[in-house]
Amino acid sequence: MKKILCLYSTREGQTKKIVEHIVAQLDGYESEFVDLHLHPKLNLALYDKVLIGASIRYGRLHQSLYQFIDHHARQLDEANAAFICVNLTARKEEQKKDTPEGSVYIQTFLRQSAWQPKLIGVFAGALRYPRYRFFDRMMIRLIMKMTGGETDTSKEVEYTNWHKVDLFAQKFKDM
Template sequence: MAKALFLYSSREGQTKKILHYIEEQLTEFECEVVDLHTATDIDFSDYEKVLIGASIRYGHLNKKLYQFIAKNQSQLEGNKVAFFCVNLTARKEEQGKDTPEGSAYIKTFLNKSPWQPKLIGVFAGALYYPRYSWFDRTMIKFIMSMTGGETDTTKEVEYTNWEKVALFADKFKKL
């Protein structure tokens, strides 16, 4: 059975949840899911495909993602590797914020990253107010009030469009 490597950088777990959903779509692959923050010396040649998922927090991808890319750039260039970003802005599908072309975060990523993935996805994340620290809850509520989002801090809201994730999984299979 072909092997796929799934690497993730996630704060609250939605990115990992999305990877597990994609794993369910790839029945012909044995998938290994690894936290990018703890990954060391990975040999990409052991895998038919590699998928990296990362979440945005306060407008930025985790710096460990960029460190991982710098360390593994030659392997990333030479393999069937895709990338997706998870953020709350992508919930605004009608504004195109859920596309690589319409995502400010993807534009920033592509400007900062020496690696330019051939396949890129953008998915809306989830809002987990009750799980956040007081500071994060307050800051995220403020950001959501400015952007027309949910501000009830007793709620957990999942914005992920699973149909869109399934379409991305199909493109990843064909990569």
């Protein structure tokens, strides 16, 4: 059976949920899920495909992602590997913030990363106010107010466009 390695960096779980959704559409693959925050050192050659998903918090990807890439850059270049970035800005599809070209986060990632993925997806995440610590809840509320988003801190809102995720899954399957 073919094997897929699914690496994720997530805060409240939406990135992992999206990665799981993508992998569920890949028939015939045995999947292994690994939290990037654990700083794993893996042999990527053991896998037929590699999917890395990371979320943005306060405008940045977690340092664990860059540490993993720095350690595995050559293997990632040789692998059938794809990258997805999950962030709340991507909810602005009409402004193309959900595309690699329109995402400032992806453009920054590509400048800072030793790896240049062959396939990149950008997806809106979820707003989970009740799950955040007080400080995070207030800071994210301020950011959402400035960007025209939901500010009711009693709500949880999922902005993920699942149809778009399905289209990415097909591209990933075909690579």
